[in-house]
Amino acid sequence: MRLAFILGEIGSGLRRNLSMVVSVILVTFVSLTFVGAAGMLQMQINQMKGYWYDKVQVAIFLCNESSTSAGCASGAVTDEQRENLGKMLESPAVKQYISDFQFESQAEAFQHFKDQFSNSPIVDSVTQDQLPASFRINMKDPEKYQIISETFASQPGVETVSDQRQVLERIFVWMNGASVVAMGIAVVMIVCAVLLITTTIRLSAFSRRRETGIMRLVGASKTVIQLPFILEGVIAAVIGALLASGTLWLVTLWLNGDLSRQFLNTPFISSAQVLVVAPVLIALGGGLAGIASLLTLRRYLKV
Amino acid sequence: MIRFENVTKVYDPNARPALDDVSLEIERGEFTFLVGASGSGKSTFLRLILKEDRATSGSVYVAGQNVANISSWRVPRLRRGIGVVFQDFRLLPQKNVFANVAFAMQVIGKSRSIIRETVPEVLKTVGLEGKEKRMPHELSGGEQQRVAIARAVVNRPGILLADEPTGNLDPITSMGIMGVLDKINQNGTTVVMATHDDDIVNEMRKRVVELRNGVVVRDEAKALYTSMIPVVGESRLLKDASDEELDRAPGGQQ
Ligand SMILES: Nc1ncnc2c1ncn2[C@@H]1O[C@H](COP(=O)(O)OP(=O)(O)OP(=O)(O)O)[C@@H](O)[C@H]1O
Ligand SMILES: [Mg+2]
Numbered sequence: 001m002r003l004a005f006i007l008g009e010i011g012s013g014l015r016r017n018l019s020m021v022v023s024v025i026l027v028t029f030v031s032l033t034f035v036g037a038a039g040m041l042q043m044q045i046n047q048m049k050g051y052w053y054d055k056v057q058v059a060i061f062l063c064n065e066s067s068t069s070a071g072c073a074s075g076a077v078t079d080e081q082r083e084n085l086g087k088m089l090e091s092p093a094v095k096q097y098i099s100d101f102q103f104e105s106q107a108e109a110f111q112h113f114k115d116q117f118s119n120s121p122i123v124d125s126v127t128q129d130q131l132p133a134s135f136r137i138n139m140k141d142p143e144k145y146q147i148i149s150e151t152f153a154s155q156p157g158v159e160t161v162s163d164q165r166q167v168l169e170r171i172f173v174w175m176n177g178a179s180v181v182a183m184g185i186a187v188v189m190i191v192c193a194v195l196l197i198t199t200t201i202r203l204s205a206f207s208r209r210r211e212t213g214i215m216r217l218v219g220a221s222k223t224v225i226q227l228p229f230i231l232e233g234v235i236a237a238v239i240g241a242l243l244a245s246g247t248l249w250l251v252t253l254w255l256n257g258d259l260s261r262q263f264l265n266t267p268f269i270s271s272a273q274v275l276v277v278a279p280v281l282i283a284l285g286g287g288l289a290g291i292a293s294l295l296t297l298r299r300y301l302k303v
Numbered sequence: 304m305i306r307f308e309n310v311t312k313v314y315d316p317n318a319r320p321a322l323d324d325v326s327l328e329i330e331r332g333e334f335t336f337l338v339g340a341s342g343s344g345k346s347t348f349l350r351l352i353l354k355e356d357r358a359t360s361g362s363v364y365v366a367g368q369n370v371a372n373i374s375s376w377r378v379p380r381l382r383r384g385i386g387v388v389f390q391d392f393r394l395l396p397q398k399n400v401f402a403n404v405a406f407a408m409q410v411i412g413k414s415r416s417i418i419r420e421t422v423p424e425v426l427k428t429v430g431l432e433g434k435e436k437r438m439p440h441e442l443s444g445g446e447q448q449r450v451a452i453a454r455a456v457v458n459r460p461g462i463l464l465a466d467e468p469t470g471n472l473d474p475i476t477s478m479g480i481m482g483v484l485d486k487i488n489q490n491g492t493t494v495v496m497a498t499h500d501d502d503i504v505n506e507m508r509k510r511v512v513e514l515r516n517g518v519v520v521r522d523e524a525k526a527l528y529t530s531m532i533p534v535v536g537e538s539r540l541l542k543d544a545s546d547e548e549l550d551r552a553p554g555g556q557q
Contacts (some may be wrong), residue, residue, distance in 0.1 A: 002409075005410065210393065210395060211395060214393060217387050218383065218410055219382035219384075219412065220411055221411075222408055225410075241317065
């Protein structure tokens with residue numbers, strides 16, 4: 001009976017304050033979407049690190065006909081220079097740092113390039129000669145990149161030594177920055193949401209002061225008087241959290257659909273990972289709304 | 304049933320107390336009028352019984368219990384034993400008569416079947432049979448006050464407090480309301496009614512407690528609104544004391 005009564009009160013409260021409730025839903029929706037996006041960006045970074053750090057290599061690019069760097073002044077790499085580089089890689093001084101290496105010819109490089117950009121018109125404008133041959137080195141310890149770079153950068157026939165890990169690191173720094181920005185926006189939005197919930201509950205308590213006054217006089221318990229207001233805020237926030245979770249889920253669908261076809265080698269986070277984020281968002285939204293309502297009622301609703 | 308022991312209530316330390324060293328006992332089943340000019344402390348007296356406010360000093364006992372010792376989470380239980388009626392009815396405008404009365408039972412968790420059984424009984428007691436479905440705005444003032452009384456007594460409280468229940472009603476309607484309150488009193492409920500209405504008090508001939516500036520200046524059984532007897536003895540002294548205090552109090556008269 002009391003439960004039915006409380007549910008009825010919540011229903012009438014939600015209906016009476018519909019526009020405020022909708023705004024609470026929307027603000028929590030947007031703020032929690034940013035929280036979720038920040039979290040999922042971090043997950044994406046971790047996932048990419050896990051995936052790529054095993055695979056990243058140091059590449060020694062060899063000169064081709066069109067190379068312009070100083071080391072390539074004498075033209076494309078000769079067979080002799082190439083064999084010499086291979087021997088250096090086998091030498092004990094270098095070998096201790098690397099686990100293995102492969103040689104990638106211009107033809108193979110062109111094939112990889114075609115695979116990777118199969119959907120893009122750029123493939124038609126690139127010829128095999130334009131791509132450099134390279135040694136691909138897997139490091140025992142990726143941190144020791146500097147040693148390889150110093151040893152090989154000035155060797156004849158070497159255009160440049162590049163560390164894919166550094167390229168990745170730049171991407172991660174960028175993604176990390178994006179997630180920090182998302183978190184910052186989220187914090188501001190959460191402050192808005194809390195203030196809005198506070199105002200909504202206050203208005204709600206004010207518009208129902210006659211009811212609550214009578215409830216007090218006939219001896220209704222504090223719980224019966226306050227619970228409808230608190231649940232009103234919590235329900236609105238949880239709906240916002242569900243909308244945010246749904247939005248993030250749609251984003252993962254898009255990542256794994258359209259986007260994964262364009263970036264074949266990128267391991268995108270799966271829709272299942274939204275199941276990790278969603279409960280956090282719901283708990284965060286519901287919890288904040290509950291606390292905000294409780295503190296507001298303590299000030300504005302005499303019991 | 305209700306006992307005040309040297310109760311003083313100060314709202315504003317710069318003004319005179321709203322109640323000043325009031326000692327009074329109201330027995331179970333009694334009907335008591337609380338009279339006195341505006342601002343004499345009648346509503347304050349009723350608020351202290353409900354623990355809406357705390358006495359500044361002295362003790363208030365309700366049903367043998369010192370209300371100062373009732374913890375805040377048990378105050379609802381105290382209030383379930385006390386019904387309250389006001390001058391302005393305080394009905395819920397969007398609920399019909401039945402729902403207004405049922406509300407008082409719903410919020411303390413009474414079952415639907417008990418509510419369906421009790422509410423019509425109480426509406427009959429206050430003379431509102433057949434008006435269950437009316438909305439408050441479809442009722443006269445007297446009928447609205449009857450609904451308020453029904454709501455106040457539907458949980459069978461031992462005490463009914465009425466703060467100027469006839470203040471908004473014409474004399475004939477007021478007498479009707481008094482009939483209802485009398486009937487409730489006959490059923491064993493202790494009734495305390497604050498009023499300005501001399502006709503009613505003179506008609507009813509019940510106990511009258513008169514307050515002046517927070518002091519009890521008269522307490523007579525079967526009395527009239529204004530005392531016929533010249534004020535003598537203890538009452539005289541009380542009166543003098545209050546006048547002296549008035550002169551001293553900065554907010555008092557002159
Ligand atoms: N909440 C309050 N804060 C400050 N002063 C108050 C408060 N309530 C009442 N008072 C003061 O206490 C005194 C007694 O007020 P009370 O309401 O008890 O009078 P009353 O006898 O009920 O008057 P009335 O017949 O006009 O209803 C008045 O001087 C009033 O100004
Ligand atoms: Mg009053």
